[in-house]
Amino acid sequence: MSRSMQLKEEGNRHFQSGDFVSAEALYSKAIIADPKNPALYTNRAMARLKMSLWDSVITDCNQCLELAPDNMKAHYYLAQAYLALHDYDDALDHARRAHELCARTNDKSLAAVTAQVLRCKKERWEDMERRRRREGSELEIEVLALLERERDGVLRDMTDDGEKKEVEAEWEQKLESMRRVFEKARAAEERRRKVPDWAVDDISFQVMVDPVITKSGNSYERASIMEHLRRHPTDPLTREPLTAADLRPNLALKEACAEFLEENGWAADW
Amino acid sequence: MVANFASKRLGKELQKIQSSLPPGITLVSAENFEEWLLDIQVLDQNPLYQDQTYRLRFRFGSSYPIEPPEVTFVKKGDRSIPMHPHIYSNGIICLDLLGQQGWSPVQNVESVCMSIQSMLTGNNKNERPPGDEEFVRSNKQRPRDIDFYYHDNAV
Numbered sequence: 001m002s003r004s005m006q007l008k009e010e011g012n013r014h015f016q017s018g019d020f021v022s023a024e025a026l027y028s029k030a031i032i033a034d035p036k037n038p039a040l041y042t043n044r045a046m047a048r049l050k051m052s053l054w055d056s057v058i059t060d061c062n063q064c065l066e067l068a069p070d071n072m073k074a075h076y077y078l079a080q081a082y083l084a085l086h087d088y089d090d091a092l093d094h095a096r097r098a099h100e101l102c103a104r105t106n107d108k109s110l111a112a113v114t115a116q117v118l119r120c121k122k123e124r125w126e127d128m129e130r131r132r133r134r135e136g137s138e139l140e141i142e143v144l145a146l147l148e149r150e151r152d153g154v155l156r157d158m159t160d161d162g163e164k165k166e167v168e169a170e171w172e173q174k175l176e177s178m179r180r181v182f183e184k185a186r187a188a189e190e191r192r193r194k195v196p197d198w199a200v201d202d203i204s205f206q207v208m209v210d211p212v213i214t215k216s217g218n219s220y221e222r223a224s225i226m227e228h229l230r231r232h233p234t235d236p237l238t239r240e241p242l243t244a245a246d247l248r249p250n251l252a253l254k255e256a257c258a259e260f261l262e263e264n265g266w267a268a269d270w
Numbered sequence: 271m272v273a274n275f276a277s278k279r280l281g282k283e284l285q286k287i288q289s290s291l292p293p294g295i296t297l298v299s300a301e302n303f304e305e306w307l308l309d310i311q312v313l314d315q316n317p318l319y320q321d322q323t324y325r326l327r328f329r330f331g332s333s334y335p336i337e338p339p340e341v342t343f344v345k346k347g348d349r350s351i352p353m354h355p356h357i358y359s360n361g362i363i364c365l366d367l368l369g370q371q372g373w374s375p376v377q378n379v380e381s382v383c384m385s386i387q388s389m390l391t392g393n394n395k396n397e398r399p400p401g402d403e404e405f406v407r408s409n410k411q412r413p414r415d416i417d418f419y420y421h422d423n424a425v
Contacts, residue, residue, distance in 0.1 A: 111275060203335060203375040204275065205282040227336050228375050236374040 004034035008043060015043075020050040038068035045077045057081040072101040076109070079116050088124035095120045103210060103222055106244065111223040117209045118261075118268040125265015140182045147175055195267045199257045203228065203236070207267050208257045212247040216240065219250045276334040277303040283379055295383045298325065305329050309349070310383055312390045318353060319390055325349040326386065327361075328379060338373035340413050341382060353396050356389070360406045362413045364399060365389060 001009075011026035027044035034040065041064035048057045058081050061074040068074070075098035082091035095117045102110040151171035158164050199207045203224035211219040216238045226244060228236060235242040261268050280303040287297055298307035306328040312319035329340040343351045343361035351357060356364040366372030367385055399405070 203279075205279050224375070231336060232371075234374075236376045239374070 002034065004030040004037060004040065007033060008040060011043060011047070015047055015050075020047045023047045024051065036067060038064040038071055038074075041067075042071060042073040042077065045074070045081075049077055049080055052084070054081040054084050070101055072098050072105070072107060072109070072113075075101065076113055076116065079120060083120055083123060086123075086127065088120065088127055092117070092120040092124060099210065106226065110226060114209050114221065114223040118206060121261050122265050122268035125261070125268070129265065136182070136185070140179075143178060144175060147171070147178060193264070193266065195264075196260070198253070199260050199267075207261055208253065211250040211253045211257065213250040213253075214242055215246050219253055222247070222249075275336075276330055276332050279335055280330060287380060291380065292384060294387060295380070303330060306379065307344075308379070308383055310387050310390075312387065314391055316391060316394070318393065318396055322352070323349060324352050324390075326383065328382075335375040335378065338368050338370065338377075339379070339382070341368055341386070342413060352390055353398065354390060354393050355395050355397050355399055357399070358402050358405055359398055360409075362405075362409070368413070 007026050007030035011023045011030065014020075014026060015023040024044055024047040027040055027047060030037075031040045031044065041060045045057045045060035045064070048060065057077055061078045061081070064071050064074040075094045079091050079095035079098060082088075082094060095113065098113045099110075099117050101107070102113045107113075148171075151168070154167060154171075155164060158167065195207060201208045201211070201221035201224050202218070204221055206221065208219070208221045210222040212222045212225060213219045214225070214235050214237075216235050218235075218237055220236070225236070225247065229242065229244055233241060233243050284300055287300075291297065294311040294313045296309045298309055300306040308326045308328065309323050310326060311323050325344050325346060327342050327344045331337050331339075341363060343349075343357065343363065345351055345361065351359055351361050358364070363386065365385065367374075367377060367382070
């Protein structure tokens with residue numbers, strides 16, 4: 001066995017036992033011994049993920065991708081690192097790329113990678129939602145302040161106390177209706193939280209990311225049905241023989257699910 | 271397979287079960303994603319099961335729902351094991367959909383309860399499976415590993 005392989009094996013042993021710091025150091029030595037092996041970079045990235053060294057994870061993965069552009073693990077780790085850094089668009093891009101590669105090679109990690117895609121979608125949506133909410137409440141404060149200024153202007157020119165009270169009450173009502181308008185808008189957001197059945201995979205009960213259709217016309221999440229077919233090559237509903245080669249992507253449903261998640265990121269669980 | 275595949279799916283099932291269940295099925299406890307207890311009743315006038323409530327225990331492995339749950343009746347307090355030619359007196363149920371071959375990942379806790387409910391509803395024989403005593407005495411296998419011969423799927 002080459003020197004770099006020995007170091008890698010040793011690193012793997014430390015990684016297995018949970019000693020990520022030593023594992024990382026050994027992978028580094030292995031890289032010095034053989035800087036052209038892409039797997040060494042993803043191994044070190046994996047250790048660095050555990051140590052929350054996000055920027056170093058990104059560097060390692062990019063070096064791996066220069067040597068091996070279709071390395072699934074590099075994309076998968078990049079998705080995790082970017083997500084930790086709140087770079088949601090890059091996280092989702094790499095998660096999608098990892099998913100594509102997994103689906104193409106029937107990789108065992110398909111379920112984990114599918115979950116990562118959903119997680120990226122959910123966190124990206126939550127971030128947008130937070131921003132939208134903040135902007136919404138800023139607008140409310142601004143509009144109410146505007147109304148109050150307007151009221152104070154009117155009151156300034158008045159002398160009669162009785163009249164003043166009347167005008168004050170009138171403005172208080174306006175402010176109250178405005179508050180109600182904002183309140184209503186918020187409540188409507190909360191109410192619309194229902195996941196339509198067509199978007200849900202009958203095996204994992206999650207919103208689908210990559211639906212595939214069977215010969216009997218039912219659609220499932222690719223990762224779920226592949227997991228089932230590994231053990232039983234049958235259609236889950238009809239029990240007729242079914243193999244991976246019989247599955248076709250359901251592109252229209254995929255698009256509909258993506259669109260639904262775009263608007264309802266809360267539905268993307270992990 | 272991701273380790274939490276089962277718990278995610280069970281979490282979703284639990285949400286649904288807690289908000290609604292078909293008549294005659296009630297959730298007793300679901301404190302974790304390993305074991306749930308549900309009570310079932312037969313709702314028609316079948317004299318064998320009238321006014322009785324039976325308790326089902328579900329045990330889930332980490333590969334649920336790719337692998338079937340282990341479902342048995344349990345005896346506790348006034349919960350007895352229902353008489354049925356496919357239910358052994360130790361609570362083991364001989365039902366094809368609970369076996370490795372008959373199971374499908376689109377089944378769920380609710381659909382299993384309903385299947386068992388209708389298995390009782392349709393029965394009029396006040397008897398145990400043939401060889402019940404011997405089976406109860408000697409069986410050491412887990413229910414799902416037993417290779418039942420599903421000779422009569424009509425019952």
